[in-house]
Amino acid sequence: MQTIYVPKGKANEYCKLALNLYDSCPHNCLYCYARPMAARFGRPWNGTVEPRAGLLDALKAQLEKDYVSYKEPTKGAVKDFSPPERIPLKGALIHLCFTVDAYPRGFDTSITREVIKLIKEAGSHVQILTKGGEIAERDFDLLDENDWFGITDTGDCSTWGTPLRVEPNAAPLIERLAVLERAHREGIRTWVSCEPVLNPSGIYSLIKSADYIDTFKIGKLNYHQPTEYGFPPIDWAAFGRECERLCKLYKRDYYLKDDLRKAMEASA
Ligand code: SF4
Numbered sequence: 001m002q003t004i005y006v007p008k009g010k011a012n013e014y015c016k017l018a019l020n021l022y023d024s025c026p027h028n029c030l031y032c033y034a035r036p037m038a039a040r041f042g043r044p045w046n047g048t049v050e051p052r053a054g055l056l057d058a059l060k061a062q063l064e065k066d067y068v069s070y071k072e073p074t075k076g077a078v079k080d081f082s083p084p085e086r087i088p089l090k091g092a093l094i095h096l097c098f099t100v101d102a103y104p105r106g107f108d109t110s111i112t113r114e115v116i117k118l119i120k121e122a123g124s125h126v127q128i129l130t131k132g133g134e135i136a137e138r139d140f141d142l143l144d145e146n147d148w149f150g151i152t153d154t155g156d157c158s159t160w161g162t163p164l165r166v167e168p169n170a171a172p173l174i175e176r177l178a179v180l181e182r183a184h185r186e187g188i189r190t191w192v193s194c195e196p197v198l199n200p201s202g203i204y205s206l207i208k209s210a211d212y213i214d215t216f217k218i219g220k221l222n223y224h225q226p227t228e229y230g231f232p233p234i235d236w237a238a239f240g241r242e243c244e245r246l247c248k249l250y251k252r253d254y255y256l257k258d259d260l261r262k263a264m265e266a267s268a
Contacts, residue, residue, distance in 0.1 A: 133171025
């Protein structure tokens with residue numbers, strides 16, 4: 001089993017390497033794309049959360065080999081493996097996680113700590129993305145200025161202190177932001193994934209106020225409409241332009257995802 005892999009498509013914009021730790025996620029976000037994908041491929045997603053079978057042994061073996069094998073799919077075929085497609089792991093940044101959360105609330109997350117330790121001991125670094133809230137702080141002692149700690153913010157700030165309706169089992173937004181601020185104070189690099197976006201004004205407020213966020217990665221809501229989740233429609237081009245204007249005005253480091261850039265270009 002190759003645990004660290006090269007994400008394809010839109011995920012690759014976030015990080016060139018990734019690792020998924022668990023077999024499912026309890027946060028039950030209404031917009032989750034991983035849940036229907038798991039159902040499509042017959043993978044379990046049943047409310048219990050377990051570390052992926054054999055994860056630690058497979059990760060140790062891969063870190064020892066010190067590379068990821070990458071096969072580029074071409075028109076239904078798969079190119080033969082060749083040495084240039086070995087991506088070295090030492091010094092690389094590895095995203096935790098795309099298809100599950102690195103800190104599933106209410107479940108044993110000790111394997112997350114074990115995995116971070118192994119990755120750091122091998123000379124690589126982690127880019128964490130979580131809605132798990134303060135349980136993630138337990139592992140801050142393992143992180144340094146080469147690591148990134150991030151949260152998701154859809155801009156929905158309708159309930160600050162309790163879980164959001166669209167993310168019923170995730171940590172409240174105020175808790176996620178407080179943990180992000182603490183990560184920044186401890187010298188860990190911080191980022192926010194503004195994707196999917198449901199409420200532009202919440203993102204604008206974040207750009208204006210959150211000095212403790214080192215990088216904003218901003219996208220849109222793909223494949224669905226905000227109205228499906230009870231939010232007004234969004235003019236994506238106007239949203240992208242306003243985000244860019246505010247990021248420049250407040251001197252924020254930012255990255256606009258391809259889909260958002262395309263929407264802006266299409267209406268230019
Ligand atoms: S935290 Fe991520 S993986 Fe978990 S339910 Fe929400 S969107 Fe899906």
